[in-house]
Amino acid sequence: MRWPLVLLALGCLALAGCSSLPRSTLTADTRAELESRFEDDAASAYQVGEAFRGRGDWRALRWYERSAMLAGGDGHWSTSAEYRLGTIHASGRLDGDDTATPTIRPNLRKARVWHARAAYHGSPYAWSGLRTLYQQQGDTDMTLRWALRRAVYLRHLYRMAGDRLAPPEGVANPLDAIRAGAARGDAEALVDLGAMYEGGVLVERDREAALDCYRRAAAQGNVFGQYFAGLLLGRQARGEVADGDEAARWFAMAQAQGFYLAEPEYWREAIKPVVFNFSS
Known part of the structure; x- marks a missing residue:
């Protein structure tokens, strides 16, 4: 798909x-x-x-x-x-x-x-x-979906981590609907849940759980599952081992679906370690 x-x-x-x-x-x-x-x-x-x-x-x-x-x-x-x-x-x-x-x-x-x-x-x-667009329409679930996907790519999930997005008392927690969708095998919900696990958004950060969600979505042909699995495998965090071969396979699948960020010139740049310059 x-x-x-x-x-x-x-x-x-x-x-x-x-x-x-x-x-x-x-x-x-x-x-x-x-x-x-x-x-x-x-x-x-x-x-x-x-x-x-x-x-x-x-x-x-x-x-x-x-x-x-x-x-x-x-x-x-x-x-x-x-x-x-x-x-x-x-x-x-x-x-x-x-x-x-x-x-x-x-x-x-x-x-x-x-x-x-x-x-x-x-x-x-x-x-x-x-x-x-979804924020203007008051659709909080879809607003969260696209905010998460942008944050994964930009490595900005830390800005959403913890309980910062927790709803006020009496308002449904978006995590509940996402988990329910993921339990049914919905690929889009699996990507959402994977992003939340990857960043520790309303859940404990769990890289393996995130990767499992991405892989399950990717196996259904979901292009975001494929691309985010590639990013997570290719980006080497502290204490974690990058898997360039599997990452490249997922990127190739996403590229075959017309996802241009999965082309080698883009994904190789996207997985490079972040270098902080404190000299200025």
Whole structure:
């Protein structure tokens, strides 16, 4: 499973109903020159989209959509296009500024779809985007999910450790629902629980329990389970032994699903030990 099939269906629906966009103010010659830069790949489609966006032309949306739909090559570009589409639909503006007056009506459904596509293709920015969207809607469970995933990647789980996220009295503890989902074998819940064990969030920190959760999710084809298993195995913490071979296998599986952070140039950087400089 590359990413939840419902997202694929929603992604197709997200392309519908976008025919009414602000009229272009560019000359025909300028539009033709920009479009001539397209070289039948996701990278050039994204760059054409950026060129139109930089000129305030809503044709950018079409080119980002084209980039997002082009398979093969460098997945970073199509994922960047998906993220860009998410920010534009969330704000209703080409510049993604959600504090300014929208140019078109914001569409949070489309924003979630495009952010989710980018998220399951490895965009940390999309993880942040989803966290913000769900937070604005008051969905605490999904807000926690994307906050945890971003924190795993950035090594920021320590900021959420202990009982800092414990709910007030009378409010359901999110850990209960996550554990129940994991007990049923739900892959997304297993990833959530793994992140909580890895960081000691509302539970005691337990690296082996975290790895077990990630592996179980990964075995079901969950791309986050695969990627986080690779990170946990590849990052050598104090007193722990890294397993580069198994890590590489999980990364390869995630890469095969279009998760660009699992490409060797990215994951090798992500597992490097953190070096603190106290000289300044």
